[in-house]
């Protein structure tokens with residue numbers, strides 16, 4: 001039986017730190033957060049009224065899977081992950097509510113940029129290239145086709161991390177360095193590129209092209225180390241394309257919010273507030289999230305829950 005769809009995680013036993021578009025964050029203690037993921041879905045920066053079955057569990061379990069894959073391939077990688085176990089001190093109902101969709105993580109000072117890496121030219125990068133021949137202000141070779149791989153390898157194309165309600169803005173690596181400081185900028189860029197390459201290779205062997213991805217990093221102030229935080233290589237933070245259907249010169253099918261975006265556009269509801277997603281669209285989206293989980297981990301979601 002499908003678990004109930006959860007659009008708000010209410011845990012009165014712990015102090016609430018923040019509600020993002022998708023996650024509700026609680027404080028477990030001074031150094032630990034309960035990073036809990038609802039089934040909320042946003043498209044065009046607006047959160048829908050209802051959730052997507054299993055979405056919070058897919059994002060959480062997939063991120064945990066990636067942490068273990070990436071740590072194996074990049075041994076000195078530091079992540080915020082502690083455990084998938086719910087913290088002690090919750091009521092039995094709260095424990096059931098957060099189980100499977102939450103992890104305990106170390107709390108860090110977050111670098112206020114989105115470390116985006118693009119392997120393929122699509123989305124806002126394609127739009128900029130079509131009109132100006134640049135991507136995040138970086139000149140590109142002429143004649144690239146839509147969704148082509150960048151011929152010189154993946155690009156680091158950071159954006160600002162906007163405050164609640166505002167839109168992220170594309171910036172150059174130089175502007176990103178001003179925000180995070182020269183001391184950390186180069187390390188963040190290198191780590192983001194390494195993580196993308198490692199993840200993309202792993203996914204490609206499993207039939208998925210990772211077109212682009214957004215990472216977030218924190219600073220461990222005690223050791224001055226850069227730490228991989230947030231969600232990692234999920235359908236919410238990356239573009240996943242089925243490799244078998246990939247072809248340049250057009251848009252690709254994708255594993256994420258395509259159904260939802262198509263439906264919103266068709267109904268004239270793009271970027272409108274207060275939208276209720278019909279059950280068939282919610283279920284189709286849920287199936288895509290679960291399918292990508294199975295392809296990347298080799299297991300069904302039910303097997304790991």
Ligand SMILES: Nc1ncnc2c1ncn2[C@@H]1O[C@H](COP(=O)(O)OP(=O)(O)O)[C@@H](O)[C@H]1O
Pocket residue numbers: 019020021022023024025033080105106107108109110216218229230231
């Ligand atoms: N280890 C961490 N320490 C502190 N903050 C974190 C950590 N990991 C992630 N975050 C923050 O938690 C929030 C996650 O909630 P989410 O709903 O994804 O937010 P958003 O709407 O900004 O995407 C983000 O603001 C992210 O920067």
Ligand SMILES: [Mg+2]
Pocket residue numbers: 020022
């Ligand atoms: Mg987020």
